[in-house]
Amino acid sequence: MKYLYSVLFVLLISVGVITQESDAQMHSSDADHSDHAITILAEDYAFDAPDEIPAGWTTIEYTNEGEEQHFMIIARIPEGKTFDDVASQVTPPCNEIWYELRDGEISQEEAFEKLGVELPKWFWAVEFMGGPGLISPGLTTKATVQLEPGNYYLECYAKTEDGEFHSIEGMMRGLTVTDARSEAAPPEADIDITLSNFELDIEGTLTPGTHTVAVYVAENPEEGFGHNVHVARIEPGMDIDEIVRWMNPFEITGMQTPAPTKLLGGMQMLPEGQTGYFTLDLEPGRYLFVAENTGHLGVMQEVNIE
Structure with missing residues (x-):
């Protein structure tokens, strides 16, 4: 299933x-x-x-x-x-x-x-x-x-x-x-993220400022853990593994207050074959795009904003 x-x-x-x-x-x-x-x-x-x-x-x-x-x-x-x-x-x-x-x-x-x-x-x-x-x-x-x-x-x-x-x-x-x-249309995106069971791919140039991100969930032949992405700021000296562990709700202390860093939004779980959109405000620095259920399996990507 x-x-x-x-x-x-x-x-x-x-x-x-x-x-x-x-x-x-x-x-x-x-x-x-x-x-x-x-x-x-x-x-x-x-x-x-x-x-x-x-x-x-x-x-x-x-x-x-x-x-x-x-x-x-x-x-x-x-x-x-x-x-x-x-x-x-x-x-x-x-x-x-x-x-x-x-x-x-x-x-x-x-x-x-x-x-x-x-x-x-x-x-x-x-x-x-x-x-x-x-x-x-x-x-x-x-x-x-x-x-x-x-x-x-x-x-x-x-x-x-x-x-x-x-x-x-x-x-x-x-x-x-x-x-x-209504006849409302989806927004126009300048960044595209494709999610599959165990991959997260980002297309487009992330720069300081506001972006509209399209999140598309690819169809997968194998059973997976759902598809979502969240964006967290990586502060200087911060351990990325700490963010990934915290993001995983399978951990008893996962997602527990206080969060280890600033969280900027993302898109929650979508069905396969569907697209959702979210806005993202970025400043210069390092960011982690990570799936809550599978980040620890490598479904994440670090991005540096100059």
Whole structure:
């Protein structure tokens, strides 16, 4: 099954810890959707976002107003199911399995096996549709993805200083994409990134200033771990391996506050054969483009900006 391990892990650390929607989650943005652009604010720990949006190409202006690193992945729920179905049918087994894994009572392999047995079959049809990558507090990024009508959920599974997932604290909510459709087009990119199971290729000249990056996921004959890219600044004397380890959510302390460096955004997991876009503001220096699930396997690229 394509993306099996990513689905299992994202599920394990996020969907499985839904408890209830906080009051902050219920607030809707007043953004004008006429140009198919919306504003979503990341807080500690909630999304200030619309309850529904029209279908088509959607540009998300994503601002981190919290004091911890945040991202937002967008997941499409299978037809006929809702956010409440995810919460009621997936939460109990995932809660139990996650805490067993975190407390060292079972291994990752055992956790995956238990999830495969205890979760409803319809959940394996969930599709991860991209979303803004990790950004540090006070920063804003834009991500553009194509969304079809249906029920979705938004979430951030970065971790607090105490090692709790942000989704546990409230950073998960439903989103409805309606049948209404705008004629918005995707942005024009000056940088292209191609992702496959175990490769990350960058085309174009990265210079100081603002860039629009197109992220394309190549079709792969072999089963992989999902496809995403995040951008981190490499400070002088910093160990790249430290960033890669921190970026890997399979690590118990991966994505835990505080982040080891400045995070500038990226694109969350996309389906094979699809493209998403994100903006990137660069200053002179060194940067690491890295996949969260497979950076430790070499899916990364260092870039020097003169």
